[in-house]
Every structure is written in C-alpha cells, then in structure tokens.
Amino acid sequence: xxxxxxxxxxxxxxxxxxxxxxxxxxxxxxxxxxxxxxxxxxxxxxxxxxxxxxxxxxxxxxxxxxxxxxxxxxxxxxxxxxxxxxxxxxxxxxxxxxxxxxx
Numbered sequence: 001x002x003x004x005x006x007x008x009x010x011x012x013x014x015x016x017x018x019x020x021x022x023x024x025x026x027x028x029x030x031x032x033x034x035x036x037x038x039x040x041x042x043x044x045x046x047x048x049x050x051x052x053x054x055x056x057x058x059x060x061x062x063x064x065x066x067x068x069x070x071x072x073x074x075x076x077x078x079x080x081x082x083x084x085x086x087x088x089x090x091x092x093x094x095x096x097x098x099x100x101x102x103x
Contacts, residue, residue, distance in 0.1 A: 003037050004046045005074070010034075019044075
C-alpha cells in the first residue's frame with residue numbers, strides 16, 4: 001500500500017497527460033520508477049477498489065464535520081513522515097503560481 005501511495009504522490013510531481021503513460025515504454029514518456037515499483041495492472045486494480053470508510057458513519061448535514069475524516073489517519077502519517085525527512089533551510093522560495101493573485 002505504501003508503494004501505491006508513493007506512486008500516486010509522485011504522479012503529482014511528474015505530469016503525464018494519461019495514466020497509462022506512466023508505464024509507457026515509449027522513449028518520450030518512459031519513467032523508470034513506475035514499472036520498477038509496481039505493475040500498471042496492479043496499480044489500476046488497487047485504484048479501482050480503494051475505499052477508506054463507510055459513508056454512513058458521519059452526519060453529512062453537519063457543517064462542522066471533518067471533511068477528511070475518511071483519510072485523516074493517512075494524511076497525518078504522511079505529514080509526520082514529511083516532517084521527519086525534510087526540514088527547510090534558512091532560504092526558502094515559494095513559487096508565485098502557488099499564491100493567489102491579489103492584483
């Protein structure tokens with residue numbers, strides 16, 4: 001499961017127009033890490049059946065509900081591990097496209 005999550009996060013950094021292109025053997029689209037870590041069919045099977053919790057376990061009409069309650073444990077684990085492996089240096093650059101334009 002960690003390999004599936006890792007590949008999914010990597011897909012956010014390595015952009016390709018279609019999902020199957022991550023496993024392509026064409027020289028233009030080829031990225032070694034995807035077929036090395038997991039076969040395409042296995043990834044698609046996990047993606048197809050991925051479900052975190054029962055939808056009836058929370059009151060959807062409550063405006064104060066935690067909207068990420070299904071994946072809260074996963075997001076906390078990722079945040080904790082990111083803090084362990086990365087600590088920003090004194091000089092840190094934020095890409096301007098990440099900020100809202102204020103005119």
